[in-house]
Amino acid sequence: MTISCRPAVPLEDLAHAGPDEGTVAAIMEAAGIIERRLESVLEGVGLSISKFDAIEKLIQAGEPLTLGDLASELRCVRSNVTQLVDRLEAEGLVKRGACPNDRRAVRAMVTPVGVERHAAGVTAIRGVQAEIARRLGAGDRAALTKLLGRVAD
Amino acid sequence: MTISCRPAVPLEDLAHAGPDEGTVAAIMEAAGIIERRLESVLEGVGLSISKFDAIEKLIQAGEPLTLGDLASELRCVRSNVTQLVDRLEAEGLVKRGACPNDRRAVRAMVTPVGVERHAAGVTAIRGVQAEIARRLGAGDRAALTKLLGRVAD
DNA sequence: AAAGATTGACAGCTCAATCTTT
DNA sequence: AAAGATTGAGCTGTCAATCTTT
Numbered sequence: 001m002t003i004s005c006r007p008a009v010p011l012e013d014l015a016h017a018g019p020d021e022g023t024v025a026a027i028m029e030a031a032g033i034i035e036r037r038l039e040s041v042l043e044g045v046g047l048s049i050s051k052f053d054a055i056e057k058l059i060q061a062g063e064p065l066t067l068g069d070l071a072s073e074l075r076c077v078r079s080n081v082t083q084l085v086d087r088l089e090a091e092g093l094v095k096r097g098a099c100p101n102d103r104r105a106v107r108a109m110v111t112p113v114g115v116e117r118h119a120a121g122v123t124a125i126r127g128v129q130a131e132i133a134r135r136l137g138a139g140d141r142a143a144l145t146k147l148l149g150r151v152a153d
Numbered sequence: 154m155t156i157s158c159r160p161a162v163p164l165e166d167l168a169h170a171g172p173d174e175g176t177v178a179a180i181m182e183a184a185g186i187i188e189r190r191l192e193s194v195l196e197g198v199g200l201s202i203s204k205f206d207a208i209e210k211l212i213q214a215g216e217p218l219t220l221g222d223l224a225s226e227l228r229c230v231r232s233n234v235t236q237l238v239d240r241l242e243a244e245g246l247v248k249r250g251a252c253p254n255d256r257r258a259v260r261a262m263v264t265p266v267g268v269e270r271h272a273a274g275v276t277a278i279r280g281v282q283a284e285i286a287r288r289l290g291a292g293d294r295a296a297l298t299k300l301l302g303r304v305a306d
Numbered sequence: 307a308a309a310g311a312t313t314g315a316c317a318g319c320t321c322a323a324t325c326t327t328t
Numbered sequence: 329a330a331a332g333a334t335t336g337a338g339c340t341g342t343c344a345a346t347c348t349t350t
Contacts, residue, residue: 003181023294024187024282026301031184033305034177050318068332080319082334087317104327104332129177135303141176147297148179150288152186203340221310233341235312240339257310257349 003038003049003125027151034132041124047117052125054084055093055110055118064097064107093117180304187285194277200270205278207237208246208263208271217250217260246270 035049042052057073058065065073071081085108088094093114099105110118133141188202195205210226211218218226224234238261241247246267252258263271286294 021282022298023289024285026298027180027184027187030301030304031180034180048317066332067334076318077320078333079321079335083318099332102328102332106333129174132177132304136176136300140300140303144297144300145175145179147289147293147300148183150293151183151285201339219310220312229340230342231311232313232343237340252310255310255350259311 003053027148034128037128037131038125041128042121045117045120045124047121050084051088051093052118052121054081054088054108055114055121058094058108058110059115059118064109066099066102066105066107068105070108088114180301187281190281190284191278194281195274198270198273198277200274203237204241204244204246205271205274207234207241207261208267208274211247211261211263212268212271217262219252219255219258219260221258223261241267 038049042049047055053074054070057070061069061073067081067085068078070085071078074081085094085096088108089096092111095109095111097107097109099107136144191202195202200208206227207223210223214222214226220234220238221231223238224231227234238247238249241261242249245264248262248264250260250262252260289297
């Protein structure tokens with residue numbers, strides 16, 4: 001699991017486009033549609049994508065994570081995690097605790113409520129994934145994934 | 154032209170994945186890579202994606218646009234455009250003016266500097282598009298676009 | 307009242323500066 | 329000094345008032 005990717009928007013303007021534009025536009029548009037869908041279903045469960053991702057990483061780790069380690073997992077900056085955990089803690093989904101080894105560090109731990117919320121999020125997300133999978137056939141699904149792999153670094 | 158789509162992140166966690174996850178993850182990841190690339194080249198020209206998009210819409214319109222109309226074009230909320238135009242105006246890329254028909258409205262107009270900056274942005278973006286196009290063949294480019302179309306609503 | 311824009315408050319991200327502990 | 333986290337300021341977005349003009 002794990003989602004991530006910010007919103008998205010139009011880019012329907014393929015007017016006077018060379019042969020290239022269409023592909024980039026199509027990728028961004030598809031990603032935007034999926035992300036809005038994910039935001040929508042997660043909202044129904046009381047989570048944002050960012051919050052889900054953070055809890056997901058903590059659960060995957062199986063133990064409390066240092067805020068710095070969590071930032072690494074989320075591929076974002078430490079100060080971002082500080083604020084994200086502020087909001088998660090205010091909502092009772094995560095709890096800050098001291099780090100036994102290093103007194104500079106702070107560890108984030110998922111609460112039982114957080115675990116529950118996460119489970120609901122997983123169900124919601126699987127629904128979206130299944131919906132996308134249904135729209136593509138099983139074969140096209142594989143073909144699409146393969147093609148997209150060539151875009152990556 | 155016109156870009157748009159927010160950042161993106163990992164989602165490499167396809168562990169214990171059903172057959173579905175991979176596709177959604179691949180789409181989001183590809184979009185993330187492209188967006189970071191676009192942000193990077195636009196930064197080299199003194200623009201953000203949001204700023205480029207706004208100027209792009211104004212230039213496409215061929216005449217000053219009401220902030221409300223610009224919001225519609227950008228598919229965002231009016232208050233967002235108010236602030237975006239604040240920053241664009243502070244940078245001298247856009248200028249606010251009165252609307253002749255309706256004294257409630259404010260029209261945004263691109264300045265000569267804004268036009269220049271936009272042109273540099275277009276060149277930068279075409280470079281990214283060409284790079285992506287090169288990585289895919291001409292045939293795969295078409296195939297990918299077609300497959301992505303099935304994800305859309 | 308309803309449509310223009312703006313403002314204020316907040317989520318989510320970044321970077322630069324700071325503060326504590328190593 | 330360097331690694332932990334936090335804070336402050338700015339960008340980009342949203343929503344809920346507010347204020348002016350229609």
